[in-house]
Amino acid sequence: MAESAPAGSGAAPRPSAPADDGMLRIRGGLGGLTFQFEEVLAGAAALDGLVRQLAAVEAEADAVRTDLFPFQADSYTSGSNAIIAAGEGSRALGRVREELGKLCSEVRASHREYEFTETRNSLLLRIGRFGPGYGPLWGLFGMPAMTTRDVVEDEAALASGRLALLLGLPAGLVRGTATPGGPPGVREVVRGVAAATGRAGLLPRPVRITGAETRQEQVDVSPAGLLSRAGAVGGTNGQIEVLRLDAGGRPAWVVVIPGTQLDGLPAGTNPFDAGGIAEGLGYGSAETTAAIRQALRAAGAEAGQPLAAVGYSQGGIHAMNLSQDRDFLAEFDLKFVLTAGSPVGGITPEPGISSLHLEHEQDWVPGADGLASPDTKERVTVTLTNALEVPPLADFGLGPGHQLGNYAAGADAVAASRDLSLRTSAAALAAVVGSGGAATITRFSLRREALPAQPGNPRADAPGPKPDSKPERKRERKRDGSLGGNTAGTPPRKAPV
Template sequence: MLQIRGGVGGLSVQFEELLAGAAALDGVAKQLASVEAEADAVRRALFPYQSDSYTSGSNAIIAVGDGAQALGRVRTELERLCREVRASHREYEYAEARNTLLLRIGKTGAGFGPLWGLFGLPPMTARDVVEDEMSLAPGRLALLLGLPAVWAGAAGAVNGADGVGGVVRGLASAPGRDLLKPRPVRIVGRETRLEHVDVSPAGLLLRAEAVGGTSGEIEVLQLGEGSQRAWVVIIPGTQDELPAGTNPFDATGIAEGLGYGSAETAAGIREALREAGAQTGEQIAAVGYSQGGIHAMNLSQDKAFLADYDLKFVLTAGSPVGGIEPAPGISSLHLEHQQDWVPGADGLPNADTKDRVTVTLTNPLEIPAPKDFGLGPGHRLGNYADGAEAVSASRDPSLQASTAALAAVVGAGGAATVTRFSLRREAMPARRGVPTAPGPGRNADAPQGPAA
């Protein structure tokens, strides 16, 4: 049920190893060429002494010459190997490019549909369609943001080189859409307790599900003591709030994550870690589901956050994070399902690198009743938790390295200090003459903005 891309067993790493091997062979061949030239120089330098002792002089000259020729044969063989390794790399890259093209034709070309099945190739999936057909992204984005259908057309009109981020910023600049622009996020409450925690990928995702049951909360786990202390930030998915609400994780939080790098939410998370007792330079792991995964990955490129904390690992499930490039040295594991279109909503695949692993779940899903359909069965967090258990049990080298990188931060679990922080986004300023009383989807206990 797992399709694995990236990591130490990923194609890009294997390609890098082929090129590194070719470069190493090339370096040895150049060294041998230098020694070969030096041996020939020694042979020539012996010529004047040949007459002193013809037999021994000739033997010495012949021996040095034979050595130089042997070096030449080894050098020639290494150069041949080097050429063949580079040719192998080129052929693999060509094959991968050709396969990618055929896959895209098979998924998006109507005339190729019947032929596609004859070759036993996989059918197109909801996740592939959204990622491969960027024309769908604006409409999907409008759905994620809870906007009326008419706004999908407006989103498409502003879609350009900036991708989905440009769509979001274009929508936010439209009249009457100020609610899509970031507003400060503040801490309004906290609760701390001691608890036994499961820090496996599945256990952490289930904590995200529990945190998601309340409005505007994140969870900070303190693990270990002294020099072994580390922290985990748990960020929930989109919560049932109207876009005008003050919950940072309502639909407008998606806009902040995709269009503005989660600037305000990241600042709130940074403050929560400080209040929990995290010290500058301590190791952090970030876990997020759906929208929460966007915020978690944005921490990996947030200069202010990385200046304060040593973010080591990011775990996401069902999150569109292909356009987010983490800083060097940060490992990440991304869970997606082939029937979940949400991870493809930014139209970009996750990069295939040594430190970044993407797992696509392919297990069959039960179709829920229409009233429980939501964003589709593929987007259910429980399904991703099951997939995370399969990831932990896998012997795939990429997954073993990725889960080991997470374990290096969080340890084996056990007793931990758990702090729940309640976050609130600053309310929209009231229009002149209009009171700022909470409306539908707004939190009555949230701080209200000043009058215009």
């Protein structure tokens, strides 16, 4: 954190927030507050070790002084001088040890003060967000205006508890919290809703590979280039992409996962439909992860070869879930995760995995899980603050802030930034994927197992007439318009989530 009155200026130091890097507001990484706090504590720990070493030397010096006592009579003058010198040395060491111990205590106290201040500021900000009376006056205190993303994050944190009570979920679920003392987490509520009667379509079901297509292509492995690939693979329903790269003479891999796809396949069989959101948020993407493992094996990935995962919107949830799936990590060496417009604040990767998360302050989707991405050394979150143009209603989707093109432009700004956290993150990605170039690309088609046949709800692939096969039912749906799906030759409608 910068200081508006640096030490030595004669004025009291006043912490101030770091300036934005153009349209980028950056949190986490080597330049983040958490890492700086960790460095302060690491310095205090190093001082503690030095104090212990000095105490040991001090004790040895005093032991030498004591051992000289029997020899004082042999030469009273020189013996006395030696005893006095050893004693003075021991006392000098003691004074240095005490000063270092005092310095160590002051460093720890400074850390506590900074931590308390940050916690207090976060609490005041939350009070301002939740208190309607604070709205018009909030700017008088120099606090930033609320953004769409912030509002949705805060409301999601509260709404999960309200939804749990409204649905009459078990008391144990309502008591489950996303944070100690807080409301039930979105993930707990998703599982409760999926388990409710009539919501079997939201429960995870096996996801399998049904086809694959391989080709050679020149690829751009910058963050913007990889996000563009997520948009391209999202144009075909139920597909992921696995890239095999030559990074410094060794194979490296990238798995690209698209956003939500609502149409184009028989209901419930696209692993990236609304059920995919439930699986990602509520169940850790277990079935989708199993299919990604199978795809990587089929593409030729082996243990010890570095891997990066890229996901847009829903795809970012699945990509981040790879980073905490121990079975997946036992098989593949995931090193980096890149997400854009994804609610991943509640997913904690295993140590050693770096991640970069792009959000826009006017995109509500990243706040949908009610949790902000943590500020850690290996995790960098970039909030885009650029002004947006409102697209035509037909292309509005989930709002202008959630458009993939907007995130690709943000990724270009990230690549051009000289911020320490972003440069370190870019280096971590480059260490995995190299500089790009020729790559072997395999697109895998994934399908979720259809729901089993039930009375009044036959499977889409079951033989015999379907409930909507009667002409009059079709006409009703056509007039209503709310139950329609894609017909042959009609491009699928994608609405990332």
